[in-house]
Structures are given as C-alpha cells and as structure tokens.
Amino acid sequence: MDRRSFIKLTAITGTSATLASCGNPENQFIRFLPDEDIVPGVAVWKPGVCPLCAAGCGLTVRVMDADADVMRDGQWGIVRIAAAKKLEGAAGHPISQGGLCARGQAAIQVTYHPDRITQPLKRSGDRGSGQYEAISWDAAIAEIVQRLNALETAGTQRALALLSRGRTGHRAVLTDQFLSRFGARGAVTYQLFGDDVLRRANGLSFGREQLPTPDLANTRYLLSFGADFLGTWNSPVAQAGSFGHMRQGRPGIRGAFTQVESRMSQTGANADTWVPVNPGTEGVLALGLAHVIMAASLHPASAAGRAGAALDGWAGGLANSAPAEVERITGVAAARVERLAREFAETRPAVAVVAGPPLAHSNGLFTALAVNALNALVGSVEQPGGLFFTPQVNVAASSKAGGTAAASGASIEELAKGALGGDVPQVLLVDGANPVFTTPKAWRVRAALGKIPYIVSFSSFLDETSILSDLILPDHSFLEGWSEGAPESGSLSAVLSVAPAAMRPLYQTRATGDVLLEIGRQLQRPLNLPWQTFDEMLGATFAALPSATADVDAWTDAQAKGVWTGTVPGALVTGAAAAAPAAAVAYAEPVFDGDAGQFPLHFLPYPSSAFLDGSLAHLPWLQEMPDPLTSAMWSSWVEINPVTAEKLGVADGDVVEVASGQGALRSAAVLSPGIAPNVVAMPVGQGHQSFTRYASGRGENPVELIAPVTDSATGALAWAATRVKLSRVGPPDGRLILFAGGTREHLEEHR
C-alpha cells in the first residue's frame, strides 16, 4: 500500500463519524426546513442547457429529492433539496435530438463537485498558494466597485480587462456591454482549440464568419480534412446523429466517408477510407482534387465563385496542383488523388469539411480556403447534403442592449505582451478561461497575470488561472441558475437554448450575469445597463422572437421546452458581413518551430475525447472513461507509430521524453498503427498543476511543448506546428493506466 491509499484509508476511517449520518442522516444532525415542497421519490423532468462546449445541446434534467449537507448560519445540517439526478439529451432539441455526449453526461458532476467553490473568497496567502478566506457577497462586490471607481477617478478605465472563453450568446453581450459602457477595452477571448481560422475563412469564402453546419444526414459522400466532428469539434452530438443517419438512416443508401489526417482520430476511425497526409499540406490535397475536377471538366472553375477567387491560380485551373505535384507535397499517391477527386465530384450530394490540425499551421487560412473552394466548386454550399450556415440571432439586437458595441479586444498574446511591457491592466476579470494552462509557455501568460494588481475570477474551481486571482465570485452551476446557449452550428434553422434553474443553488453562489449587473449599478457612475437581472435580458430576447407554439408567447414556450427554434425576424439576423479577401491566397509551406534535423517529428497535441482542452479534467467520470482509441484512464500518453518506436527502441508503455524547442516532458508511449511515422500525438487535458483533487498533478500538459507559431493571416495559435524529438527514458512505470488488454481482435496463433 502506498502513501496515497494509506491517506485515503485514514481519511475514510477518520470521517466515519460523519458517515454514521449517511445511513441515517437524521441521527445527529440538525435538519433545516426545505426551501420548496418536494414529493419524495417522484422524478420531475426539467429543461437545461449543457455548458461544457459551445454546441449548446439541450438537456432534460431529472430532478428528485435528496438530503444535502449544508451550512446555515455557521451551523452544519441537513436539508432536503430537489436535486438534479441525471442529464439526458432533450428529445425535442434540434441540436441534441435526444442524445448527449459523454462530456455532457458528466456535466452534472460540475454541480456536485467536492472541490467547487461555495462562496466568495478573498485571497489570504501568496498568489497561487490557494489560500483564501471567506468574504461576504456585499463586501466582495463593494471591493470591486471600489477598485473600478478608482480607475474611473483616475480616468484609466482602459485599465479594466476581461478574459473569457469567447462564449456566444447573452453572457458575451452582457460582458461586452459592461466593458464598453465602463470605457474598458474589449474582452480578450481565448480558446486553445478555437476555430478562428475557419470562421475567418468562411467569412472570406462565403461571407459568413461562423462555423459551418455540414448536412451529413443527406449527403452521400463526406470528405473530411482532419475534422473530429464525431468527437470533439463543433457540435459533436448533432453531427454524430446526422452521421448515423447518413450511414444507416436511409434505406438502400449509405453515405461514404473519407478522412484525411495524419493521426487517426476517433472520427477517422469511422472512415471507409483513411488517407494519411503530411502535416500542413491538407490544403494542397484539396486544391489537387479541385485541379482534377476542373481538368476533367466535371465542374468549371467559375462554379466556385467568390470562394474560388480567394485562391491564387484558381481561375487558371490550378496548374501547380497536378496530382504528381500533390503527391510530392502531401505524400498521397497521385492515383488516389485522381480517384478521390472523381468520387467527390461524381457522388451527389457530397460535402467536404475541414477543422482541427490542418488549420493549426502557419498556413491554416489557406487550407480552410482551399477546402471551402472545393465545396463551392462542386456546388455543395447551402444545398441539401452540403454545407450550411445556421442562421444566427443577433443577441445584442434582440436583447435590446443598445449602447455601443464593444470593439473586439486584444488577443491573449497581446494582453500578456502589454502587461509585461508596462501596459498593465489594473483590474482583470476572468470569466471561464484558463489561459495559464492552455497558452504556450513562450507567451508568458502566467508571468503577465502576476503583474496585474487585481484579478477577479468568476470560476467555480481553483484552476491554474483562478488560483492567481485576488477575489473569487463563484458563479452558479448551469443547473442552479439561468442557462443559455446560442448554437453557432448543428442545426439548419436558428436555435437559441435557454433554461431556468433546474434546482436551487447548493451554495452561496451568484449568477455572474447578475453580479455584473449589480456592480454596474453600484459604480459611482452607474453603467445604466438596460436590464436589472440576467433573466430579464433573456426575456427581452425571446419576447422579440416569434413563438413556435400558437397560444403561448415565445418566452414561456422556450422556458418550458428549453429551446427556441424557428425563423429569425429580419431585423435580428446577424449580418453576413465579411468581405472577400483583398488578395488571393496562395499556398505557403507550413512553418514549423524546431530544426528538422534536431527535432525530426511533428508534434500533434489534440483535444482529448474526455477533457477537450483540459477544462473538464476535474470530472471523475471523464477521468475514468476509457479513451476511445487507447482505453487509457486517469493518465496521459504519447502516441507513436510502431515503426518509429522500433527505430527509437521504444516499446509499448515505455516512458519516453518528448522535447521541443520550448521544453520537454515525460510520458508513457502508446504504439498506435493509426499515426504517421513522422508524427507523435498527445492528448491535451491532463497535466494540471491545480484543478481539484481529481486532476491536479496528474499526467502531462502537452501545451508546454507548443511553440508560439501563429497562423500568418489570423494570428491564431498554430498548435500543430511544433517539431519534437523523442527518446526512451525507461520501462513502463505504471503511469499509464489502460482499461483494455488486447488491441487486435484476431488472436495471433504465435506470439
């Protein structure tokens, strides 16, 4: 027995006194009067919105009675509450359609997490020490108000900054309004696996700066460039549903699926044809296909219109993208290029999607534009079985925000650079983002945050960023307050998800929206935001929308169903703004950090199926869920091709060191036949230094190896553009925990 389990055992024994009350809670405890009437043992189903990613899936929450330990007036006791018991995909919701992904299923643990922050906290120890003391809401809000008033008095309103995950919907509009009315700079948004490149490309190609919605259900040929649309990208639940329909939902018709990528993702595992390609050259392959299609006169170059014009040499038939040349660059055989092109052009309808690693290179925008043009060439835009754009409600307009829209903020890189260079924000509000964990070391975000004198976090957990904060004002969990979602993708018609609280707050938390409104009211120069509460803001939006049910207004209807869907009134449609690019974009060889001689392998960090960018690593169900490809639980690992491994003398499970120009880490090797020999891949998500008892100190964070290479056009982080070297350190040491034993179904006769 190791020390850890010994402590665990003693902890269990030590708490046995409290356990006595578990079996018979009545035994020694004070019972508080419940806040609501609950019929015991009877389940009630309430709508909800999943908060874990931007997909905005609708939930059905099963609510039943439960006995909770609570503290009231400094006294612990038991109270009967109506507690959420299970999350299920809402059947009538256009995105989730009754389904829910593994992460969504586990979202309930956010609410009941033992390490959730239960009340406002004020830092009492050194920054980063995690020592906090309790503070009342009134005192906490007064403290922020005083800080902001000081900025106002000094005339330095621009020294207020806000860092968020770049959420869409009402929360984003509210924070924007708060910032712009205060006079601060725009919100800094950052997501490691953000889709800024793709949004920009879609804006350039189609005039829609948003994520696309591929109509998988009706397509007959799907060509995906690196998009993990069944696992982690965009709206996986909606996409998995329509993918299932594409495969077996139409009698006699089964859509074909080809995946182009250098490491087989969970999505790629479902492909009929899996095409490995050299990292960063996916766009070349797309142009190669376009070349063949145009050369064979299957579709004229002009069919691609604006999307084609965005690319250099398109009108001339892409003379430089002949199959032989494509083979040289991408490593995909010329014959295969020909065949893929014909399949894609001749199977109708067909659709191509691109996302993920192909866009995480210095030439990401080019790649996205190339695939967009390919779609446009075969007429797959806004056609059944093709690429759609979900109509978007202009939330700022619908909620009658008024005022001036905030200017888009700086990037996190610029914020950090500024703070280190003397342009230090005096007050930083952090809403949901954890850039300390997800930014490359070279950006020095942690050091930059250290310069900021006052940081306020709305986080529910002490993660690497919120542990630096001076004040924590914990938000409700999504089940305890109003939850909303403005899905950017996943449905052919416009969708807004909204749900009232499914249960009362367990703790002394407050909805961040309401807190911001409260601060806005208390400032010496009140901000005069047009709403008193966050739900008032939501109500304003839904009142402006047409009701889906005849005799109920849209707001009531949406609250009951958890969703509004329908046609957006013209005035509220988000404009198709972006203009075509000024100059056509040409292929530029991807730039990689690290010398190819010294660092011979491409490093591919990818969003883990369980934790996405690591923001879900604190949920024990997801920690213990076997990874779809490796069956790993509670650990991190490095995937290597067996051939490469043999060359390096690495066996399955060995501890290896992966080093880039930025740093090095040690992890266990997993030999995987689904990865190109010149690539090593590693899931992002583990390696937290501080993120609750379940994630802290577990595994390695591959972001630490990522070099600060950015896409040249958009400035987005090119997280797949780092080169590394790999060496064996030692034999397996138990750091890799696998659920499965064998990896091949057919038992070999001889070993």
Added chain:
Amino acid sequence: MARWGMAADLDRCNGCGACVVACHSENNISTVGDEQASRGRAKHWIRVERYWEGDFPDVRLKFRPVMCQQCDNAPCEPVCPTYASHHTEDGLNAQVYNRCIGTRYCANACPYNARFFDFFNPSWDKPLQLQLNPDVSLREVGVMEKCTFCVQRIRGAQLQARTEDRALRDGEIQPACVQGCAAKALVFGDLEDPESHVSRLARSPRGSKLLEDVGTQPAVTYLARATQV
C-alpha cells in the same frame, strides 16, 4: 411475457463513449480512482471495445459496445451457488446483490467479461452522492455487479403502462446507454414482438451475435459495419 433485447448498429456507433458515462450516471457506478483503476478494478457495465486492423497506412479501427449480453443460455447462472445470478421470466440475467456472497464464479464463467466486482465499498466524495439515482441499489463490498438493461427503467415503464392501463409501446423503454446515444446506434425493445424495431434489426442480414459459438444465445444483436469499396 416480453423478452428484452438490444441491437447495436456498428455502422452507426462511432466509439464516442457517451454510453459509458450515461451508464455510470444512471446506475450509481462508483469511480474507483487511478490507483484502483491501474489494478484492474474500474467498473464499466458497458465498454466500447476497439480493435485495430491492418498497419499504417492501410489501417482500420473497429468499435464495438459490449455490455452484459443477457444470454438466454447464460453461463453465469448455473454456476452461482446462491442464485444471486438467475434468469427472470422476461429473459433478463438478474444479479441479486443480496444473495451474492462474492464467489466471482459468474464472472469467470462469463465469456464476455461483462461482470464487475466491488473490491471495496463504493465511495463518493461528498457531495457527489447527491447525484445518486434512488431507483438503483448502491452495491457494497464483495458483490458482483453488471449491466441490468436498466431494469429500473423497465420496471418503471411497466408500472406506468399498468397505471395507465395500456400495453407498453415499442421504444418506450430506453436504457441509459440507448437513451444517450447520439448516433442512435443502440436500439432496445421486446424481441417477442416481431414488429418491434429491435426485432426487425435482429433479423437483419447484417446481424450476428457476439461469440455465437460459445452457445450463450445472447439477447444483443450486433449489426456489422458495412464495407465500402
């Protein structure tokens, strides 16, 4: 009397693992933590098996969700000395925790390795226990547990139908894994009813049973992933 069965369409299943977590959530399956997981004590009533075929670059990956197959001729049943593992009238392989004394013989006899043992008393860091489903027993140390086809949902739906004085509708009962599956790869229903969705799928030419030659007569039909040239 019904005969509950399931069909798993491997052409729809994409291996996402939602069923695994849905099952944990519904059935009060405790997580065991890293140390115990590394010692082979993780409990997953349903798991998504994955198998590699071929080598780079011509490599394929197969997913297959495996849960208790609720065999008609279940090897786990005769070996249990206390009838903890037994067959119900509606064809379920019941696991009665009360009667289980922990010989683990059933788990050895199960060709699918679908049975999991509670090596310690399950525990939840407070307040995670607030999530526990009151309709499902909390197991204790020394008993065997496994997929029940969400019998609590079956019984609940039967009760509901009887209260409303009607027959059960096809598709009315959805175990947690079926309910959560976004790809609709899993279908649950009554195999006695030839018109039910699951019966029709069970007769599909793509259908087969897992380890058919062991003779267990499982209630789960796997619909093979179609191949495309």
Added chain:
Amino acid sequence: MQPTAVPSNDGSDIALLPGQVSGVFTTARPTFGAAVDDFLNRRPVYEQPLEFPHNIHVGKEIACEVCHEGVDKGPKAGIPGLRTCMICHEAIATDRPRIQQITAMRDKGLDLAWQRVYGFSNDDHVRFNHAPHIRNKVECATCHGNVGEQTIAQRNVEHTMGFCVNCHNERKASIDCLTCHF
C-alpha cells in the same frame, strides 16, 4: 464537521476552502458494531424529536396520504416535515405548547429530524414502491399495523422477505427477484 484536509492526487493534502463539504459517502458501515447489528438484524432504538400523536390525527379522520403525501404518487410515502404540520397548525391548536414549540422551530428555519421507523437498509437492496400497492388496495395497516392506536409510530410489523412474498403469492403478484431487488 470542520473543514479538514483531503488527500490530493500527488499525495499532498489540499486544505478545503471555506464552505466546502468534507467527507466521503460510502456504503461501508460506520463501525464494526453497526455491521454486526445489521448482520443480526438488530435495529437501533431511535428517539423521535417529538412525540407525534398519530392516534389523535387518525382519530380526526385525517387520511394517511394527507401527510404522507408521496404514498400514492411514487415509491416513497415520505415523512412529513414541519411545512406539512404548519399547513393546519398555523391555525389549529395554536395554544398547545407542542404546537408553539414547532412553530418556533419553523421560525428558526429548522425542521423536525424524524427518525425512520420502517424502511430497508441499503444492503437489503429493496426498491419498494408504495404507489402500486396503494392502487392494488393494500391497506396501510397491512404493513404498518394500526397506527391509529399509536402515538409515535412503532415498528410492529417486521418487513421480512417472507412477509412480502407471502402477500405477493396470495395476490398472485410477481415474486421474481427483479420485482423488488435491483
């Protein structure tokens, strides 16, 4: 319950933040003695917070389900809390000391910490559902004795499995294990 340290993943102890609930919920018995008691089917003697006069309430012809309101709706009959009491006693018998006592508790936000008299222990693994029994016209007294003659409810019917199975046999209800044990 004071905030205590909990073991973190790397072996170091994380101090709980203010307001966080500590402890572990397990199906383990708190003590060895409790395990032995359970094994031998010995039930501890509980003391109720209040000597509730069932006889008076039943005597006033208040039906059981008025207070045990879950009984015909779902699995649990439910032990009524103070809120239920106060529905009537806001107005009725307010001069009695006991009523004044509970009114004071209510005003302090406290509920009555009733001790369960019936019910199964966790490792009986029984999923008993009241509603269908009520629907099938099983009298409350069949399983709970004549509560109308008691003040505090007494456990005077032992809910052994034989007791349940006999009745199920007589009424031709299912005696499959999975009827109750899941």
Added chain:
Amino acid sequence: MTQPSGSKINDDLLRPLFHTSWRFFLLVAVFGGIVALGLSTWMWQARNGYGITGIKWPVYWGFYITSFVFWIGISHAGTLISAILRLVNAGWRRPVTRCAEAITGFALMIGATFPIIHLGRPWLAFWLAPYPSDRLIWPNFRSPLVWDFFAINTYLTGSLLFLFLPIIPDFAVVRDKSTGLRRKIYGALAMGWRGTPKQWHRLETAMQIMAVAIIPVAVSVHTIVSFDFSMAPVPTWNTTIFGPYFVAGAIFSGIAGLLIAMALLRKFLRLEEYLLPLHFDNLGKLLLVMALLWGYFVFNERLVTYYGNEPAHMAVFWRTQSGTFAPLYWTMVTCNFVLPLILLGIRRFRTITGCVIASIGIVIGMWLERFLIIVPALGHKYLPYSFGIYRPTPPEIIIASATFGAMCLLYVLFAKTVPIISMWELKAADHLPAKHPHSTAKEQRLGDSHA
C-alpha cells in the same frame, strides 16, 4: 533388521506423548505465529475489502483458488492410499497409514477454508449450506461450488472417521498408561475400548467397510473440484479430461506430501526403525507411476487443445507454452516430470533423500499446475479487449503461505497427542505369517544402504 517388538513399540511411539521437549514449544510457537499472521491478514482482508488482493477484472480467481485445489489435492494421499493398501492387504503399509490419513484430514480442513477465504462476503458463507430458510431459498444445486460443499464435507467426515477408528485401540493404550486428566480425556477418546475379540472384530469390519466406501468418495471429490473449472465456458477449462486429470494430480501431489511428512517424522521423532527405506522406496515407485500418469494427462490435454486449434484455446495454449507464463510452465514440467523421472526412475537415486527432493519438486510443481490452469485462462478469455494479467499481492502470498504453517502446526499437535504410527497394527504384524523372503532381503539391503 527386524521390526521392533511390542514393548519397544510402546516406548518409542508413546515417547512424544509423555515427554515434551523445548523443540515442541518452539515449533508450536513458530507455526502458531505463522497461522496467526495468516488469520490476521485474512481478518484485514474481510474488513477492508477484497481489493487488497491482486484479483482484478477479468482474473477473478488467483492464489486462493489455486491453494484450494492444491490442498484438496494433497488430501488425496492419505485416505485414498491407505484405503487401497488396506484393501489389497499390503503389509508394509502399517507404519505409514496413520500419518497419511492425518495429512488427509488436515489438508482437507485447510483446503476447505479457502472457498471461505476467497469469498467477497465470507460472513455469508453459510448460504452454501442447504438449511431451511424462511425465504424458501436453497443453494443452487446446479452450481459446482455447491457440489464442492457436499463432496468436501463427505470426504472430510469419512476421512476423519477413517482416521479415528484405528486410533481407538491406541487411545486405550495411552489411557492405560496415564493418570489424571489425561487419563480421562484419552478414556473418552478410547470410547470404552477393552480389546475384546468382539470389539476387534467390529473394528476390522468397520475399517473394511470404510476402506471400500472412502475410495469412490475420494475419487469423486477431486473430480468435483475439477468441475469448478470444466463446467465454465472458459478456454482450456471446458474439457472432459479434467476429472481424471485432477484425481491423478491430486494423488500425485498427495503422495509427495506424504513422503515429505514421513521424512520429517522419521527425523524429528526418531522413527528410523519404523519408517523404513522400504516405505520410501515403495511410495517412490508409486510416485513414479503417478508422474508418468500425470505426464500423460498433461500431454493429452495439450495435444487435444493443439489439435482442436480453437483460436481462443490456442491463445491460452501459447501463453503458457511460450508466452508470459512459459517460465512457470516449464518449471512445472521440470518439477513434476523431469525431476521425478530422474530421481525415482533411476534406482540408485531412489533413496530417502532422492524421494524427498523429488517430492518437494512435485509439491511446487503441482501448486504451479493449478495456478497455470486457473490464471492464464481467466486472463485470456475470448474478447482480447478484456485480456488481463494477474499478479498476487502480499496479503494473498501471506495467507497462502500461512496454510503451510497451519499444516505443520496441526501435524505437530497431532504427533504430540496421538501415536503417529498405529501401534496395534504394528504389533498385529508380528502375528502375521512370515513375509515373502525376497521382500525381506530387499528391506535388508535398503535398510543397510541407508543406515
């Protein structure tokens, strides 16, 4: 060398009963300590949960069931051999039977504890017994574990009876030679034995009946133990050969155990005049035969698997033959086949020392055999995703080892309280017709060579 006569027999064999040396206390303390350690480890396991063992998904049986089968196997030496020798009236058996039968009793008791030790909820072990319960639930008579319960109980009862009956006259001797409390206890155990012809006649008849009856029981016990495996659809378990294979293996390991016990007794209780090289030679020959038989069964089992060429079976086959378990497998073959063949097959090596070395090898080999039947197959069932490897943890090793201590402790106590060699049977031999000249000569020679 001739057998000692009556009074010397009494002196020699009753010496341990009446004279207690410090060695006895030392042995009791050491073995008692080991047993106490094992028991406390088991209590710890019962209290904390089965998780302290190395058992895991999908290898749900390990050291405990291995030890169970092993000890049940050891138990086959005594009663079975003693009964057979008694029935064929082999004269040389006389000094051997009692210590052999004692092994049976103790090994069975130890073996029978393992199914309880290995239970997840041992406090409910009584559910294996058919007793009228108010829930009208009986054990599942289809389960081989319930058959085990009956088979082991029957065998244990029969064996103890078979052990006890012929001790009665010796108890009477002790009674007559002692005083006080001891006289009372032995008097009760002697059950009023007066040595009348009628009593002698009844004893002989009872022994004859028991000897006949116990043989099929013994054979059935290990057949039924083998059913624990062969009834489950686990690759390489589900085979018809397991019944005779297990019985042969059991007798094999049992004789080996007996030989070790005899050698120890001979040394410690100074019974050189009673336990003669002849006995070791004869049992050695029997052991050789069993080694050949065991070799045949193992070969047969492997051949059938190989010929059947079922993928799942072959996977387990190769795992033991050349994979993870190959070192253990080839150790087993060496211990159980190669070593006995050399040491017992070549007359020059078939000395007491040779027999003991071979026996120790066989005991180790047979323990490994059971391990190799159970563990590789469970870790390698049909679906490769669920393959797993089992490694024992210290608690399992402690408990499994402690049972050897338990065996020694019981044996020491037995030898202290009961004449370890049947005195009256030895004396009875004096009155038998003269032995075959050849065998006498041989005894002579062997005795000399080993003096």
